[in-house]
Amino acid sequence: MTEILTAAQMRAIELAAIESGEVTGLELMERAGRGVVDAIFDAWPDFKTARGPAPEPPKYFWQDEDAYKAIVLCGPGNNGGDGFVVARLLRDAGWVVEVFLYGDAGQLPPDAKTNYQRWSEIGAIRAFADISEEILNGASLTIDAIFGTGLTRPLPDEIGNVLQFVSVQANSRSKVRPPIVAVDVPSGIDADSGRPISHSVIENDEGYYTPALTVTFGAAKVGHFLDTCTSDYSCNSVSDRRGPSLVVKPIGVEHRIEVAAGNSRIVDLFEPDKARHIDLLGRSSVGLNLLFLSKDRGGHKFSHGHALVLTGGFGKTGAARLAARGALRVGAGLVTLGVPPNAQMEVASQIAGLMMTRVQGGEALAETLTDARLNAVCVGPGFGHERARALVPVVLSNKRATVLDADALSAFANAPEELFETLHENCILTPHKGEFARLFPDLANRLAEVPTRGPAYSKVDATREAAARAGCVVLFKGPDTVIAAPDGKCSINSAHYERSAPWLATAGSGDVLAGFITGLLARGFSAMDAAETGAWLHVECAIAFGPGLIAEDLPEILPKVFCELGL
Ligand SMILES: NC(=O)C1=CN([C@@H]2O[C@H](COP(=O)(O)OP(=O)(O)OC[C@H]3O[C@@H](n4cnc5c(N)ncnc54)[C@H](OP(=O)(O)O)[C@@H]3O)[C@@H](O)[C@H]2O)[C@@H](O)CC1
Ligand SMILES: Nc1ncnc2c1ncn2[C@@H]1O[C@H](COP(=O)(O)OP(=O)(O)O)[C@@H](O)[C@H]1O
Ligand SMILES: [K+]
Structure with a gap:
């Protein structure tokens, strides 16, 4: 775990080191x-x-x-x-x-x-x-x-x-x-x-x-x-x-930081609220989850989860197909696309390892979800607002682990509270900046105001507030992706410095991210673990591929990333 600190936390650690007599401020x-x-x-x-x-x-x-x-x-x-x-x-x-x-x-x-x-x-x-x-x-x-x-x-x-x-x-x-x-x-x-x-x-x-x-x-x-x-x-x-x-x-104050990361006494000295801690995602922080990415030697496809990725209509299915490919590559045992009849031919002609089922409206979706083996759902990419307003409530009432992305978020811009009331703890919202502003306009406005004093309102603050309001995990995308849970747990998946990955700014890369996270939910990851691990792998894939990356490349480079991780 790489803990990163606020200015106040750093000052408290420095002060504790000086007051203990171990070191002087001058020496520091x-x-x-x-x-x-x-x-x-x-x-x-x-x-x-x-x-x-x-x-x-x-x-x-x-x-x-x-x-x-x-x-x-x-x-x-x-x-x-x-x-x-x-x-x-x-x-x-x-x-x-x-x-x-x-x-x-x-x-x-x-x-x-x-x-x-x-x-x-x-x-x-x-x-x-x-x-x-x-x-x-x-x-x-x-x-x-x-x-x-x-x-x-x-x-x-x-x-x-x-x-x-x-x-x-x-x-x-x-x-x-x-x-x-x-x-x-x-x-x-x-x-x-x-x-x-x-x-x-x-x-x-x-x-x-x-x-x-x-x-x-x-x-x-x-x-x-x-x-x-x-x-x-x-x-x-x-x-x-x-x-x-x-x-x-x-x-020379690092041992205190380590103690702080371990949530023991020193932390209480300066930061009693443990929910204020922020993790910078790195190999070590998602390391334990990587262990669970390996497939069981004796397992079969149904023991690795079955994800349902709902598509939009004719001419709009590409985004969901990207997500589904991501879910399959990340290790879901099976992935089924839920397709409206008018898009059936389009989807059927472009998939092989993926499966397909007809999902016209809410009734058909409810029927599909009677199959308890479908343990994770992705809804939103390329969906259209009308379809989202009809199907999102059905998905949410079935309480499956669910990723809501793109139109599944924007469709509720006029009534975000309606959405928040139905979300549950196994949901993940994955807004980019525009989608975030539609669902949380007051938080986005606060974030857009020019700060006049420090500490200023931050993307971490906004994402934490959003997660608390929505009652589920929120993954606020960008080169500085922030992930927060309703209890305040928070991490940053940074694509900066040595992890710089500007090639991710390409159409459809967010759809693949939604797919990675859905696949991990199907594998049984908790919402927070799936969001963190999916986001981290997403950037790793971009780094492994490098310049010229398009969204389609992300799932295809994942096996190489897994291989390098020793899976
Ligand atoms: N933590 C550690 O372990 C270690 C920390 N160390 C170092 O200490 C640094 C922190 O030092 P610091 O607290 O003195 O703060 P710093 O940034 O120098 O500025 C404060 C001064 O600026 C002033 N001021 C503020 N805003 C202003 C403005 N807009 N315009 C004008 N003035 C303004 C403010 O005035 P005041 O608000 O008090 O009126 C005050 O005088 C830290 O970044 C690191 O480099 C290392 O030496 C050792 C280990
Ligand atoms: N400059 C950048 N550096 C790193 N990652 C980026 C950058 N720009 C965008 N991303 C990532 O790319 C993805 C884009 O998602 P999104 O905006 O939903 O696009 P789309 O809807 O086309 O899939 C997000 O995961 C975001 O974090
Ligand atoms: K400076």
């Missing part, structure tokens, strides 16, 4: 700064090997035209303190370093002030007002140590303007610009929601600035995997991989 800051410099050298090995140790006297640096140069932007809190440590360590490694401080040095918190003073003994500190385009462009690297987890309100213009410039600089596709390294969190982004706290920089056509590398400490923060924090504009990628990188550097 030193480790954090060291972690940033190590991550920089890992990401760009040339930066380490091309320069020797710092020669003396310091003024020599300013005359050394070949030395790498870093601009370090320090803020008024401990994030700025980390920046002073980074400045000192880079200087020790032979770099020319220029440091800029926002705010009054006299107001710095104690550890940051100590590091400010240490830097003052060896280098100059200038005000933000002195930053120019020329200075930023002349650097090999810019270090953003302005704000981290302590951002609480909109950025002052003085900082916003610098970030505005930095964002154009970092995002420019036409020119190679110096990369930006964010310390802990890109400044201006709220660590809990991944959203920028209001400033004109967010209006920029180029998007918010994306650091080539973000280095965070102890554990990743929830916001690293949500919303704007994951936007992928940077052309200054680390080494040969596309897109931004996130590195988590240990600073």
